[in-house]
Amino acid sequence: MENSFNTSPLNRKRGGELIKDPVGLVETYPTIPLTVDCVIFGFEENKLKVLLIRSDLEYFEGKWSLLGDIVQPSEDLDEAAYRVLNQRTGMDDIFLEQVKAFGYPARHPGGRVITIAYCSLLNIQHHQLKILDNELHWHSLENLNEMAFDHQLIVDECYHWLQKRIQEHPLGFNLLPEKFSLRELQNLYEAILGLNLDRRNFRKKFFAMDFLIDVEEYETDVPHRPGKLYKFNFEKYEKNKRKWTGIDF
Amino acid sequence: MENSFNTSPLNRKRGGELIKDPVGLVETYPTIPLTVDCVIFGFEENKLKVLLIRSDLEYFEGKWSLLGDIVQPSEDLDEAAYRVLNQRTGMDDIFLEQVKAFGYPARHPGGRVITIAYCSLLNIQHHQLKILDNELHWHSLENLNEMAFDHQLIVDECYHWLQKRIQEHPLGFNLLPEKFSLRELQNLYEAILGLNLDRRNFRKKFFAMDFLIDVEEYETDVPHRPGKLYKFNFEKYEKNKRKWTGIDF
DNA sequence: CCTAAATTGTGTAAAAATTACACAATAATC
């Protein structure tokens, strides 16, 4: 809040006088604990997974919880989310975007805590979970049942956000290894969107986008004819981002 | 943040023990002042407008600012935004959605303040500004120059959000009077999207959506052939929302 | 080494959606 408000008990402007002491003003504001929570998606065995940990509150004993942390007093929100991600995955070039703030007053049994949810996409193979909490693991999105706090709601919203977002921008590549076959790519899109896609049309669409680099290699260790491997041209995509209109399946 | 974190100074889980006192835990969290800011859009004279007030901080003297307020300690975020909207416009059935949290540490000259931005759409005709601050007014989106705080950024993000959102859901009706002509509707879409649209195709598209109710009335006070007036079938839209895929221009 | 199983890779025709485009009808103004 940065404006006077006739009906607000605090920060009232009296007769058009300007406020000279912004620090003094902010000191009168009530304060609230603030956290970030990361919905970290991965893709494994043709399923979309999310990285969870057991809640450490007795109140939520046995329930799953997102990875999160307090936002420090002088820390940017994105920075806090990035810190959580980095501490947990050891990686630092990971896709991360803010999705939504959740602030229902009773969402935390310990009192009012507001959280900002972030969505992150990473390639499960390329990272080793840094912290060996045995309860930290990749959980299938399908059979999440009860989660701690409002984390089920947060996961649901982030999942819908992802479904929408992936049809506007080719984010899916963040979930795949550097080199991937078109089959893997299609499996990923099918898993995220919950659809069956036509193989020929799918390939046509991605070749038309012209962001795939043929690396002149083939799958190995598959019990059938191996597919060609491709890389995603992140550079070209970044350049052409502006012109980008969407994918659509 | 609702998880223990090995590297976090606070809220540490020791040897797998569960935390029994969530209130005690939350009491150890640092707290931050939190506000909401509303980007209230209106449509007048074929221009998209935003409702602004002069900043009451001397630091930002003369600059324009969004309408916002502190989030009270036990108030939901949506509720706080709604309160701001209601206090300013006197209306209570207004479109309102959360867009993004802004938390850059130096965004407020009085110290750390995090704000959650909301986007709202209302019909300028149908409401009377309640509070007669003479500096509260509808400002054209085009010639906003310098704003207080990071409000220029917030307005920009909300405007882009709106451009995108209006192509997925027919939100535009919130900005128009109850009864409107197709010309007004087209002007609105053209103003928001910054495009020129083909009249015949535009009409075709909206009739195909089948959310327009012909009220069997005509425009008055126009110096030319009057157009038919329509209402938007909000009810039918709400029912069919799920099936909705998008508009596209 | 031969066969079976699984999957890759490829093109085209039909259907659907989008675009471009012009003129008569209506009401107001002078």
Next chain:
DNA sequence: GATTATTGTGTAATTTTTACACAATTTAGG
């Protein structure tokens, strides 16, 4: 009653999307 401004309407051309089948490649197993 002529002029001006705008409404209301349909169709053909183009583009996009969808549906669909078969030969080629590799592995696995007898």
